[in-house]
Amino acid sequence: MLIEVGHYALALALALSLTQMVMPIWASRTGDPVLRSVTVPAALATFACIAFAFGALTYAHVTSDFSVQNVVENSHSMKPLIYKISGVWGNHEGSMMLWVLILALFGAVVALARNSVPPTLRANTLGVQAAITAVFLLFILITSNPFARLNPAPVEGRDLNPLLQDPGLAIHPPLLYLGYVGFSITFAFAIAALIEGRIDAAWARAVRPWTLAAWCFLTVGIAMGSYWAYYELGWGGWWFWDPVENASLMPWLAGTALVHSTVVMEKRDALKVWTVLLAILTFSLSLLGTFLVRSGVLTSVHTFATDPTRGTFILGILVVFIGGSLALYAWRAPTLRQGGLFAPISREGALVMNNLFLSAACATVLVGTLYPLALESLTGEKISVGAPFFNLTFVPLAVPLLLVVPFGQTLAWKRGDLAAASQRLFVGFAIALVVALAAIAVTWGGPVGAPLGIGLGAYLILGAALEIVTRAKARSVGLSLRRAAGLPRSAWGTALAHAGVGVTVIGIAAQAWSVEALATLPRGGELRAGPYVAVLEGVLPRTGPNYTETVAHLTIREGGVPVGVLEPGKRFYASRNMSVSEAGLLTIGVSQVYASVGETGTDGRVGIRLYYKPLVLLIWLGAVVMALGGGLSLTDRRFRVGAPAMKPAPRDAAGPVPPHSVPAE
Template sequence: MLIEAGHYALALALALSLAQAVMPVWAARTGDPVLRGVAVPAALASFVCIAFAFGALTFAHVTSDFSVLNVFENSHALKPMVYKISGVWGNHEGSMLLWVLILALFGAIVALARDSVPATLRANTLGVQATITFVFLLFILTTSNPFARLNPAPVEGRDLNPILQDPGLAIHPPLLYLGYVGFSITFAFAIAALIEGRLDAVWARAVRPWTLLAWCFLTVGIAMGSYWAYYELGWGGWWFWDPVENASLMPWLAGTALIHSTIVMEKRDALKVWTVLLAILTFSLSLLGTFLVRSGVLTSVHTFATDPARGTFILAILVLFIGGSLTLFAWRAPSLRQGGLFAPISREGALVLNNLFLSAACATVLVGTLYPLVLESLTAEKISVGAPFFNLTFLPLVVPLLLAVPFGQTLAWKRGDLIAAAQRLLVGVAAGILAVLGLLAIRAGGPVAAPLGVGLGTYLVVGAVMEIVTRAKGGSLGLSLRRATGLPRSAWGTALAHAGVGLTVIGIAAQAWSVEALATVPRGGTLTAGPYTATLTGVVPRTGPNYTETVAQLAIRGSDGALEGRLEPGKRFYGTRNMAVSEASLLTLGLGQVYASVGESQPDGALGIRLYYKPLVLLIWLGAVVMALGGGLSLTDRRFRIGAPARSRSRAQAPAPTTPVAAE
């Protein structure tokens, strides 16, 4: 009965979202306060209904109700509880329900934030957001029903895909969806602004926190997915330029550009049209990622399900929202004035340069991801676009962007002094050069690009620190500390995020010094990678709740012969799925790791072992966490916790100092 109630709740949410989509937008056009007031209760009720449906599906998974088709196909009675819960979104139907739940949650938050934005803008925004909710609910109910029943009910389920039975995959999809869906609010604000014909600093202030929030979640989500691929798939890599990886990277790049563009709009009343376009494109890329993963047009280790039958519906969603929003933009944008002017050498100019490089890099990833799919659909010819293409096209755009980041921090608004900015960055430049020269001296004959990358990362980190030092510098140490503590949290958050980028760059560059060893090792044999040697001390069988496992016991010793730790990589076999997966084992030594995975065992008892030494590899993900923390710290800035200032009565009677669309 609970399952049927969950299904009914989704149908009720569909009707509520339709009412929320139509009435507030109509009220904004007619000025009817009663209809406009429908938005808030409709948004809250829709969220409650969807949350109830999600709870009902979760209960079915937790209690192993195999009369539900979704539970039967993705669960098992002996599966650990954490994977019973994560199995709710470890499949197509459940993951789409999670998507809509987050969508409704964000809509409810906007509905409750009554004083943060003007009433008309909020009504239009809730109407657009409800339209997205309605379409995705319609998609779920017509093509992806998570509450379909089986009669008679099977005794046991088919179990969850073994590679998804991992803590990383329990966390990664919700974080990623919080990022994807968070950009739906910025999209809704953009469409609402085009409908209303009003773009000003109030709009930018309303959009920027949502952009930051979505960007923080997406950053951590991508990092979590990268770390999962690194340790779970057994190949030792952290990024493969897989189409689904690219699908999450593209909205991240566009979202990063959007964050910086909203700063210019809020501070200088400039880049209005460009900012709205970026808001549309960022969510459009999130929808494109959904299409790539859910439509069945590609297969990836990251996809939960592939079903070409659903592709047509998702393609229709793309046409509706991407095509419709770009059409609206093309119609309304020519009537919008760009706003404030600024010199090319200024902080605004640096942020524009930032946007150009980020947009070009995003376009490069988009072309490399979609070109094989388009070519195959037109000519039936299959090609693969991999790391060589992206390294030759993406990196040349990112490197000058990173070089420009510290300069943008030090330039003044409207008109800056490039020479003075360079002088303030001398410490960062010197630190980067010293890092390069030191590494070239220590690792003579090694890769040249790696020291340059580490130098670039060092320059970014020190440049971020020097921005705070420069702004806080006073007559005495005590005064400087007081000025530093008095700086806006957004200044600290910006510096922290840029330093996080530098840490990630250092971690990526250091992988050029990774060492790999692969051999068939007998009992008691050794394998050496870099300064560490692994000794195979034994091979033991183990039994888990829903799998059997063969574990290799490795003793790891340093170059001096001292025992550093032990690793236990294994090979797991899941009988229900009839599927074997590798389980890598990691030994963290400082910021580096020794990484081991095993292959097939030989008749004589020898075992295939792959051993890596990866220096500073943890900086890749620690840097991403620092980036997200910087964004989160910026969100606590006082400007984001208060609403837009109300105009005085005299100003309210005068024409509003905004950018209206020309009368139609």
């Protein structure tokens, strides 16, 4: 009965979201504030209905209700509880439920944000958000019903894809969706502003926290997905330029540009038209990623659905929202008032350059991802665009972008002094150069680009630190510390996020020194990777809750001294008749020794692949630092209050005051 009620709740949410969509339009025509106010309770009710439906599906998975087809296809009674829960979104139907749940959640939060968003803007934004929710609810109800029953019900389920039975996949999709769907709010704000024909500082102040929050979630979500692929798939790499990975990278690049452009718009009332376009494009790229994952046009471990009907439906959603929003933008953009002017050498100018490089990098990833698909659909010819293309096009754009970042922090608003900024950054640049030269000396004869990358990362970290030091500099250390403590949290957050980029760059550059070794070892055999030697002590059988496993027991030695143990293995899931590799990881500082096991021969010899990954954890730690910087910025008081509203000055008994305006408290 609960399943049927959950299905009904989805249908009711569709009706409520349609109401939420129509009321602001009706109110704008009639000028009735009562109709406009309906959007708030409608948004809250929509979220409540979808949350109930999602809870009903989760309950079915946790209790192993095998009368539900979705549970049968993605669960097993012996599966651990955490994977029963993550199995809810580890499939197409459930992941779409999570998508609309987060959509409705963001809509509900906007509905409750009464003080930070002007009423008309909030109502129109909720109306646009409701349109997105309604379309995806319709998609679920027509093509992807998660509540379909089976009669008779089987005794046991088919289990979740073994690759998805991992803690990383329990966390990665929700974080990724919070990023993807979070950008739907910025999209809704942009469309609402275009409908109203008004974009000002109040709009920028309202949209910036949502943009930053979505960017933080997407950053951590991509990092978690990268780490999962690194240790779960047994490839030993952290990024593979897989088309579905690219589908998450593109909105991140556009979202990063959007975060910076909203700063310019809020501070200087500039880049209005460009910022709105970025808001539209960022969510459009999120929708494109949804199409790539669920249409069947790609074959990847990341994809869910291969049903052409679903792909056609999602393609229709893309046409409606992307085409419709760009058409509205083309109609309204020429009527928008241009913002303030600024010199090319200024913080605004640096942020514009930042946007240009990020947009160009996003375009290269888009072309490299879609070109093979377009070529195949037009000519039938299949080609593969992989790492060589992306490394040759993306990296040359990323390097100058990173070089500009510290200058952007140092230049003044409106008109900056490039020579003075260079002087302030000289110490950081000199130290970074020393770090790069030291890396070259220590690794003489190795790759040249890696030490330069280490130096670039150090330059970014030092540039972020120097920005805080420069702003807090005073006559005494005590006064400097007090000034630093009094800086806005957004200043600290910006410095932390930029330092996080530097940490990630160092981790990426250090992978040029990774060492890989492959051998078939007998018991007692040794395999060296870098300074570490793996000794095969034996092969052990193990039994898990829903799998059997063969584990290779490896002792890791450095200079003849044991430093740890690795136990890579192969797991066999009988319910799926599928084997997967489980990597063994030994963390030493921020470096790792990584091992995966191959086939076992008839003579008892085991195939072992061993990696030494220096500083590899910095790749993901840097992403966490970036997100923490964004989160710290969100705690700034300026993000919790609305933009100053203008109201007429009061009149006194002596007569009217000359016309002017004062900020509303």
